[in-house]
Amino acid sequence: MRVDLLAVGTELLLGDIVNGNAAWLGRRLADAGIDVGRSVVVGDEVGVIAAALRDALAVADAVVVTGGLGPTHDDLTRDAVAALAGVALRREPALVQGLRDRYAALGRQMPARNLVQADLPEGATALPNDRGTAPGIRLVVDDRAVYAMPGVPHEMEAMFTTAVLPDLLARAGRPAAIVSRVIHTAGVYESVLAEALADVVTGLEAAGNPTLAFLPAGGRVRLRLTAHAADRAAADALISPVEKEIRRVLGEAVYGVDGDTLDGAVHRLLATAGATVASAESLTGGGLGAALTEMPGSSATFRGGVVSYATDLKRTLLDVPADALAGGAVSAEVAVAMADGVRRRLGATYGLSTTGVAGPDPQDGQPVGTVFVGLAGPGGHRVRPLRLSGDRERVRGYTVVAALDLLRRHLEFARPWDAPR
Amino acid sequence: MRVDLLAVGTELLLGDIVNGNAAWLGRRLADAGIDVGRSVVVGDEVGVIAAALRDALAVADAVVVTGGLGPTHDDLTRDAVAALAGVALRREPALVQGLRDRYAALGRQMPARNLVQADLPEGATALPNDRGTAPGIRLVVDDRAVYAMPGVPHEMEAMFTTAVLPDLLARAGRPAAIVSRVIHTAGVYESVLAEALADVVTGLEAAGNPTLAFLPAGGRVRLRLTAHAADRAAADALISPVEKEIRRVLGEAVYGVDGDTLDGAVHRLLATAGATVASAESLTGGGLGAALTEMPGSSATFRGGVVSYATDLKRTLLDVPADALAGGAVSAEVAVAMADGVRRRLGATYGLSTTGVAGPDPQDGQPVGTVFVGLAGPGGHRVRPLRLSGDRERVRGYTVVAALDLLRRHLEFARPWDAPR
Numbered sequence: 001m002r003v004d005l006l007a008v009g010t011e012l013l014l015g016d017i018v019n020g021n022a023a024w025l026g027r028r029l030a031d032a033g034i035d036v037g038r039s040v041v042v043g044d045e046v047g048v049i050a051a052a053l054r055d056a057l058a059v060a061d062a063v064v065v066t067g068g069l070g071p072t073h074d075d076l077t078r079d080a081v082a083a084l085a086g087v088a089l090r091r092e093p094a095l096v097q098g099l100r101d102r103y104a105a106l107g108r109q110m111p112a113r114n115l116v117q118a119d120l121p122e123g124a125t126a127l128p129n130d131r132g133t134a135p136g137i138r139l140v141v142d143d144r145a146v147y148a149m150p151g152v153p154h155e156m157e158a159m160f161t162t163a164v165l166p167d168l169l170a171r172a173g174r175p176a177a178i179v180s181r182v183i184h185t186a187g188v189y190e191s192v193l194a195e196a197l198a199d200v201v202t203g204l205e206a207a208g209n210p211t212l213a214f215l216p217a218g219g220r221v222r223l224r225l226t227a228h229a230a231d232r233a234a235a236d237a238l239i240s241p242v243e244k245e246i247r248r249v250l251g252e253a254v255y256g257v258d259g260d261t262l263d264g265a266v267h268r269l270l271a272t273a274g275a276t277v278a279s280a281e282s283l284t285g286g287g288l289g290a291a292l293t294e295m296p297g298s299s300a301t302f303r304g305g306v307v308s309y310a311t312d313l314k315r316t317l318l319d320v321p322a323d324a325l326a327g328g329a330v331s332a333e334v335a336v337a338m339a340d341g342v343r344r345r346l347g348a349t350y351g352l353s354t355t356g357v358a359g360p361d362p363q364d365g366q367p368v369g370t371v372f373v374g375l376a377g378p379g380g381h382r383v384r385p386l387r388l389s390g391d392r393e394r395v396r397g398y399t400v401v402a403a404l405d406l407l408r409r410h411l412e413f414a415r416p417w418d419a420p421r
Numbered sequence: 422m423r424v425d426l427l428a429v430g431t432e433l434l435l436g437d438i439v440n441g442n443a444a445w446l447g448r449r450l451a452d453a454g455i456d457v458g459r460s461v462v463v464g465d466e467v468g469v470i471a472a473a474l475r476d477a478l479a480v481a482d483a484v485v486v487t488g489g490l491g492p493t494h495d496d497l498t499r500d501a502v503a504a505l506a507g508v509a510l511r512r513e514p515a516l517v518q519g520l521r522d523r524y525a526a527l528g529r530q531m532p533a534r535n536l537v538q539a540d541l542p543e544g545a546t547a548l549p550n551d552r553g554t555a556p557g558i559r560l561v562v563d564d565r566a567v568y569a570m571p572g573v574p575h576e577m578e579a580m581f582t583t584a585v586l587p588d589l590l591a592r593a594g595r596p597a598a599i600v601s602r603v604i605h606t607a608g609v610y611e612s613v614l615a616e617a618l619a620d621v622v623t624g625l626e627a628a629g630n631p632t633l634a635f636l637p638a639g640g641r642v643r644l645r646l647t648a649h650a651a652d653r654a655a656a657d658a659l660i661s662p663v664e665k666e667i668r669r670v671l672g673e674a675v676y677g678v679d680g681d682t683l684d685g686a687v688h689r690l691l692a693t694a695g696a697t698v699a700s701a702e703s704l705t706g707g708g709l710g711a712a713l714t715e716m717p718g719s720s721a722t723f724r725g726g727v728v729s730y731a732t733d734l735k736r737t738l739l740d741v742p743a744d745a746l747a748g749g750a751v752s753a754e755v756a757v758a759m760a761d762g763v764r765r766r767l768g769a770t771y772g773l774s775t776t777g778v779a780g781p782d783p784q785d786g787q788p789v790g791t792v793f794v795g796l797a798g799p800g801g802h803r804v805r806p807l808r809l810s811g812d813r814e815r816v817r818g819y820t821v822v823a824a825l826d827l828l829r830r831h832l833e834f835a836r837p838w839d840a841p842r
Contacts, residue, residue, distance in 0.1 A: 010634055011634055011645065012443075012444070012447070012460070013447050013457045013459075013460060014447050014448065014451045014457070014601070014645070014647075015443070015444035015445060015446065015447030015448035015451065016444075016447075016448070016634075016636045016638075016643060016645060017444065017636060017638050018439055018440070018441050018444040019439070019440055019443065019444070019460075020439050022433075022436070022439075022440065022462065023433070023436035023437075023438065023439040023440070024436060025436065026433070026434050026435050026436030027435065027436030027437070028436075030435045030436065036434045036435070038434075038463055038473075039433070039434060039440075039461070039462040040459060040460070040461050040462075041443065041460040041461075042459055044634070052459075070611070071611075071612050071615060072615050072622070072635045073622055073626055074632075074633075074634050074635070108610075111612045111613065111615060111616035112616075113612070113615055113616060113619065114612055131810065131811070133612070152637070154810075154811045154812055180435070182437070189529075190491070190493075191492055191532045191534070191535055192532070194492060194493050194532060194534055195532035195533075195534060198534065201493070201494055205494055211495075212495075213431055213432055213437075213465070213495050214493050214495070215432045215437045215438060217437075217438050224432065224435070224437060226435075279707070279728070281707070281710070283714075284711065284714075285707075285710045285711045285713065285714025285715075285719075285723075286700070286702070286706075286707030286708060286709065286710025286712075286713075286714070286726060286728065287707060287711040289702070289706045289707025289710070289728040289730075290705065290706045290707040290708040290711055290817075291707075292706065292707075293704075293705075293706025293707070293728075293730060294706075294813075294814075296779075296780070296781050296782070296813060298706075298730075299730055299731065302730055303734065304727070304728045304729050304730040304731055304734045304738070305707060305727075305728035305730075306725070306726075306727055306728070306738075307700070307707065307710040307714075307726035307727070307728070308725050309710075309714060309719075309720055309723055309724060309725040309726075310720060310724045310725055310767075313724065313725045313767060317725070317727075317766075317767070345738075346731075346734060346738070358717075359717070360717050361717070389552065389575075390575045391575060392715075392717060393715075394575055396711075
């Protein structure tokens with residue numbers, strides 16, 4: 001079975017929003033062993049949307065559409081699906097009632113315009129939307145399925161999981177298995193990884209199954225192994241020895257597989273050690289704390305943090321000595337003092353700090369991208385100087401990853417401190 | 422002139438990364454008055470990439486490709502462009518030298534594999550890459566242009582700006598002007614905005630130019646007006662009266678236009694008032710501070726913040742009274758005390774706070790999505806209770822926007838305090 005994705009919205013072509021839905025759907029479909037052939041974005045024109053639906057159904061068994069089901073005049077996916085099938089739209093009393101009930105429950109007045117969301121192409125089935133007002137649409141045309149869902153991610157995600165995916169799997173019968181394993185690495189450049197793994201890659205290219213992809217993003221590189229086989233067990237058996245070899249070659253750089261995250265690894269290692277962490281941030285402005293609270297339950301191992309953006313706050317909130325700050329706020333010494341100050345002030349086992357020049361302008365005589373991440377613990381401290389390239393957003397993002405990775409490696413591999421306490 | 426976008430990478434179809442490049446290019450092309458017809462994603466197969474290039478050039482004057490120029494075995498865009506043109510790849514000595522120089526400057530050893538990045542289809546021109554190792558490719562086939570750029574965003578963005586866009590504009594001659602104006606709003610639902618603007622929308626639909634799109638994302642709704650005219654001035658003249666009417670109808674909800682950001686509006690208003698802000702965060706974990714430091718120069722008006730994730734830190738770091746915390750950490754009273762505590766502890770004019778239940782589980786007997794954002798200033802305090810739907814990420818994101826908007830409206834419209842000090 002091959003599925004094509006179609007995202008509808010001039011705002012996507014104009015770049016007002018990013019097509020994150022395609023990525024989310026791609027992951028879910030890959031996990032389900034369903035191939036995505038192509039992912040297309042078109043603007044808000046009935047004829048163009050209908051043509052894109054026709055193109056997709058010429059080669060794919062199903063097309064999953066996102067966007068264009070809202071209440072406004074530029075939401076035209078309903079009309080395009082009807083045009084594709086050559087049928088009319090009909091207002092469904094049950095959907096009208098559902099809209100009224102939903103607004104009543106929210107205590108809000110329903111704008112009259114929203115009633116268009118109760119329109120359905122003849123022959124189509126409505127897909128329930130637990131999280132918003134626009135129902136989805138399922139319509140089978142010439143034995144190929146069209147699923148149209150709202151573009152709002154949290155509405156689309158729930159609808160896909162509860163209604164679209166089960167229907168797709170039923171239509172597909174039992175597919176041959178496609179299994180992917182993602183190996184997560186941090187702290188090593190893509191080209192260095194590729195060179196280290198040159199023999200592995202050569203072997204995989206010769207055999208052709210599994211395949212290996214390098215996926216660099218945000219200071220990390222993921223390695224994706226994908227195997228095709230008759231069933232999951234056979235696919236797993238193809239992947240396992242390759243994964244083992246990659247882990248052996250890359251050592252400390254690997255922090256997890258599949259759904260593992262770098263912050264998740266840090267929390268897991270802290271919990272195992274019965275330890276906690278607190279953050280002291282300068283250039284990242286709170287991004288490190290935000291990363292350390294991304295996952296539910298993070299309060300068990302994350303105490304809190306201080307954003308000492310103004311230099312005087314590094315003294316008053318984190319006890320960084322005045323003479324450490326004499327040469328400016330960007331130094332290994334300041335990073336260590338911030339980490340040490342926050343762990344003591346907030347009563348955490350470890351303090352993790354960031355200081356540096358995010359840009360666009362140099363600061364304290366240091367060029368943009370000069371960053372220090374610091375770690376302080378009961379036995380001593382470590383500091384890692386970084387020389388990052390890229391813009392302000394990239395420098396801040398990489399700094400957060402480097403700080404998390406500093407703590408992760410320390411906890412996981414019991415690295416010695418740079419200096420004792 | 423019509424341009425199609427083509428992103429290459431199985432990792433995009435599998436959802437390992439999001440196609441942010443398409444959004445970035447869409448914005449830049451729209452700003453330049455160049456229409457994007459379609460945006461397509463395909464996987465790492467030479468034949469599939471070449472076919473997608475052919476499809477695009479059948480309808481578009483140029484195709485802008487991202488991805489597949491890296492050093493690894495699955496980087497195949499070079500080969501596909503050569504296949505499209507029916508020419509061979511040739512290793513360019515000048516590009517080889519450029520690669521060697523770049524690695525030497527970085528003090529790193531060049532992996533041998535990287536030499537494929539010096540290969541160019543015959544007849545093509547290399548596009549210089551100041552930020553990475555992979556040069557881009559420009560090749561004209563049957564008077565239609567193919568531009569291939571690396572997928573790494575900060576490399577692609579520089580290359581597009583310095584090499585691709587100027588070439589596109591030169592090929593286009595002087596295009597008819599397409600001018601867009603984005604009006605940014607916060608704090609009002611999309612459907613409520615649509616209802617308020619029903620008359621405006623009806624008028625625009627009748628006239629057909631400019632058009633209006635509603636773009637909800639992350640707790641904000643942007644309204645995009647797009648006008649076509651013979652030149653910029655004529656397009657501006659079409660947009661201006663509509664923008665004025667929209668602003669009149671929506672009042673306080675509008676925080677800016679085009680490149681304006683909500684955090685930027687807050688910093689601007691603070692600077693005008695000669696004031697500063699400090700953040701006190703619970704459920705957002707640092708996200709509010711990160712938002713307040715996104716833009717360069719934010720240190721002039723943002724002092725810093727405290728992430729009091731553990732409840733005891735709300736007392737010790739922010740002086741929240743013990744009896745305020747007796748009923749749990751999620752209340753209007755705690756939000757106000759946090760805001761007040763941080764402004765006094767950090768010496769800021771205003772304190773801005775977040776407390777609430779991000780989920781997935783209820784907390785202190787409060788359901789997920791129960792949030793309070795608080796503001797304290799010299800004259801008193803304000804607090805805004807929110808009842809947010811969605812998952813943990815959405816609740817945290819909306820909370821940051823609501824906090825920024827609370828301060829923005831207070832500063833911009835001199836709203837009275839809920840209670841005096």
